Amino acid sequence: MCVSIPAKVIALHGDMAEVSVSGNTFRAGIQLLDDVREGDYVLLHAGFAIQKIDPGEAEETLKMFREMNQDGE
Amino acid sequence: MMAHGSGGKKMHELIRNLFVKYFRNPFLESGGDAAVVPPEPGHIAFTTDSYVVDPLFFPGGDIGKLAVSGTINDLAVSGAAPRYISAGFIIEEGFPVKDLESVVRSMAGTAKQAGVQIVAGDTKVVNKGKCDRLFVNTSGVGIISEKHTHIATADHVKAGDQVIISGYVGDHGMAVLSQREGFPVKTGLKSDCTPLNDLIGKVLERFDHVHFMRDPTRGGVATALCELAEGRQFGVLIKEPAIPVREEVMGLSEMFGFDPLYVPCEGRVLIVADQSVSQGILHTLHGHPDGENAAVIGEITTGNWGKVVLETIAGGRRIIHMLTGEQLPRIC
């Protein structure tokens, strides 16, 4: 099984999206999601997009990391 | 026209003409049963390899270029200057002659580029189904001077030596895999396969204290380093963040669960050299088109005898094993 990996949507063709991972392109089914758009990042698994990556939440998590101290609170 | 049967006179004529046309040298043209070449001072280095890569033609090369580069590189990484190559072909009945011609042309081009001559050749045509289209064997002879004979044995490798790779890891294996039928990803990856005798020649010319070299083909960098370390009284430590991997190879590896450290390269050399010359070697590599992305990836250690240890990107350390079984079948 393909391990799940984030991929960028670069084109849409009906039920399939053309997605890119580090310059490699791949076709994935988008039947499991609503409202997928070009430029979205999606999580791929077994040939399908299973969720959209939430850039806001990703940034929140990274912000939390940046503000963390090395030791204790 | 197809190659057929055990070949009649016409078939053998055709093939012989191909060789003579493309491999152009007085040894072949003399037509004897053996090529008689002039002696040179030094030791003789001799190597052989068979190639069964599938598919035969892939981005960045083909079985011919792979075979000639592979044999040249086996000689070069032993410290030898490659001189003469033989080529044996086992051809499946029905294999298109124009494809054979492409392969032969490619071999000639690679040999010419490397300043090496293909002086002996043989072909056998076998019945359909008895071999998969085309298999190639190349043997090669080169000359090693006395001062470089330790390189192949690794006997001078000692703790503190630096481990260098001449460029991006895993390009060949991933490029070939991406061409297999049914592979669902489109990629622009090209095989890195190329003769490295010029690159290695320059390094050896400018620097002493090169203690070991290996081309990381089957089983990749990890296997080459495991083979170096096995049974020795030193260990190898490599650092994951230092290993140069092309973005596309990284992406494919993550998607399909491959480890680039185990993916074959066909145009890269691992160099183990004394600390005092490692930066100089790196500089020389960077100045050569085949060494652009060279990097120091680790060092030889006093501890961990016989083992290869990887310091991961997270800072933990784990032991790298030899590959068991085929991660990627028929890559070379």
Added chain:
Amino acid sequence: MMKYISEYRDRQVIDRLAGQIASFRDTKAVFMEVCGTHTMSIHRFDIPSLLPAGLRLLSGPGCPVCVTPVGYMDHAIALARQGKHIIATFGDLVRVPGSTSTLEKARAEGADVRTVYSITEALELARTHPGRKVIFLAIGFETTAPATAAGVLQAQKEQLRNFCILSAHKVMPPALEMLASEGVKIDGYLCPGHVSVITGEEIYRFIPRKYGVGCVIAGFEPADILLAILLLLKQVTDGKPRVENAYKRAVRKEGNPKAREMMESVFRPVDTEWRGLGMVKKSGLVLREEFASMDAAGQIRVMVEPPVEPQGCICGQILKGIAAPSDCPLFGKMCHPGNPVGACMVSSEGTCQNAFKFQSDG
């Protein structure tokens, strides 16, 4: 730089998280992960070496290949050996031992076994080979079952009469319940990030409520795993077990309702056997009546040999976290990646293969 991956492999971030975790040096705890991909990541990045001595990470039954009973493989191999079908399978299953053989061996003997990366490819095989039955080996948890459902619905839409599946799909919550009630004492669960993408947070709520054990949904990069461990440690020390989501960029609270609906419209839950756990109620997925014509188990008659578990193999105990790979007499000797005896060694997500390949060095 791989977006949404590389940032979570940043050394500085990892060091900070490890530093925070180190402040819990006096806390003794055992955390369990129940996801094959977590097993791989933890070993690959050598996470245990970054944790204080009192903290232990256990692997549970999170590898779908490893929990598939020998009987399923025997069934698949028997179908392959009938000779006329095309078996379409994920690569992971090809070397998994059945009672006496593997799909790989069957292929060498002439069976048509093809590796696919997606059910979509299996559908294409059915379209291009109308005279032959294509049997897709459908394996995986909630992460994968919706994809199979989408494929089945597509086959129905196109009226692909030669396409069918042999389902080994399972769902996690009943197994988690069994682990929590009968298994090793655990102080916290790292919940599978990608199963959670589909299910959302709700399925784990019974664990803190009924068993007083905390759950953190975790992603797969080193920073994700360390963050989840940190949150579990905080739950242990503040004594308030609950479900927390540490993988918010991918997991929504409600999961993916559309994927779930699709899965539920195509499959229904049945009692099924998990290797190592035995029979787990309502944990297997089989095709609903409407799709019975695509169920290879019902549609194709075949003799399947009686199942034989490999001698000495303790995969079952390892899957429950009761034994470690090093406890198994076969580990590293008769059983290794080059010659796997049990599923835990064959699968790249298996506890044993990971323990073998990724031996920590101090």
